[in-house]
Amino acid sequence: MFPEKNKYSEFTILIIGDSCSDKFTYGDVVRLAPEAPVPVFNPKYQTENKGMAGNVEMNLKAIGVSTILLTNEEKITKTRLVDERSNQILLRIDENDSVKPINSSQIKLVKNNVFVEQKIDAIIISDYDKGFLTEENIEFICKNNKNVFIDTKKSLGNWCLDASFIKINHVEYEHTKFNLNKLDIEKKLIVTMSNDGCRFNGKHFPVEKVNIKDVSGAGDTFISGLVSEFVRTNDIYESILFAQKCATKVVQKKGVTTI
Numbered sequence: 001m002f003p004e005k006n007k008y009s010e011f012t013i014l015i016i017g018d019s020c021s022d023k024f025t026y027g028d029v030v031r032l033a034p035e036a037p038v039p040v041f042n043p044k045y046q047t048e049n050k051g052m053a054g055n056v057e058m059n060l061k062a063i064g065v066s067t068i069l070l071t072n073e074e075k076i077t078k079t080r081l082v083d084e085r086s087n088q089i090l091l092r093i094d095e096n097d098s099v100k101p102i103n104s105s106q107i108k109l110v111k112n113n114v115f116v117e118q119k120i121d122a123i124i125i126s127d128y129d130k131g132f133l134t135e136e137n138i139e140f141i142c143k144n145n146k147n148v149f150i151d152t153k154k155s156l157g158n159w160c161l162d163a164s165f166i167k168i169n170h171v172e173y174e175h176t177k178f179n180l181n182k183l184d185i186e187k188k189l190i191v192t193m194s195n196d197g198c199r200f201n202g203k204h205f206p207v208e209k210v211n212i213k214d215v216s217g218a219g220d221t222f223i224s225g226l227v228s229e230f231v232r233t234n235d236i237y238e239s240i241l242f243a244q245k246c247a248t249k250v251v252q253k254k255g256v257t258t259i
Helices: 005-010 055-065 104-108 135-142 170-180 216-231 236-250
Strands: 011-015 019-030 037-052 066-070 079-085 088-094 124-129 146-153 165-169 189-192 198-200 203-206
Touching: 011 055, 019 055, 037 055, 037 079, 037 088, 055 066, 055 124, 055 165, 055 216, 066 124, 088 216, 104 135, 124 135, 124 216, 135 146, 146 216, 165 170, 165 216, 189 216, 198 236, 203 236, 216 236
Parallel strands: 011 066, 011 124, 019 079, 124 146, 146 165, 165 189
Antiparallel strands: 019 037, 079 088, 189 198, 198 203
């Protein structure tokens, strides 16, 4: 799975973005409530993992990369109620869905691929648009560093022009495509399309057909594989193929998991 895995440990990647706690409560649904047409959920057990930027960090560590994480102090929690038999999500409950912005002084320390005297080989902006990063923050990071990869829920704009690469999924692409005609970023844009693979620079990258159990967190795994392989090879095409292999592994597991 990981070619020359020991070589990943030579690199340090800085992750900046919103983090959460991903909880999955698994249980049974065997009947509808008598007072309303809703399922009666009988919880059995719960799992909990780091999510969003925290999940990116966990995936990078699983690959073998050294990491630094700048993220929110407040605890965002995403709780999913899941029917264990079908693995269908019945409900998702989001708590504390917005956070305070990052301290501007910390942003200014991320310059020339150095953070607090620590050399970094790449930066991942894992922006779930919960308030931790502004467009101005991201623009500063991109203008003052190289190998900056953006994974964002924001509509794309001029603030992302200096990024090395931008990864969004097909739903996010539909939401932001009205802006793309005004931006010269097509050669930087990687669009993931679930079980249809992804597209980049006019090329389609198909993926192996597998039994998908859960796509939660798969985008975090993709960006982790992409950037770790890019710092190793400096080849974006090989990095996309590696990222797809990583994401294909985790979608065959329940919940938010690492490689």
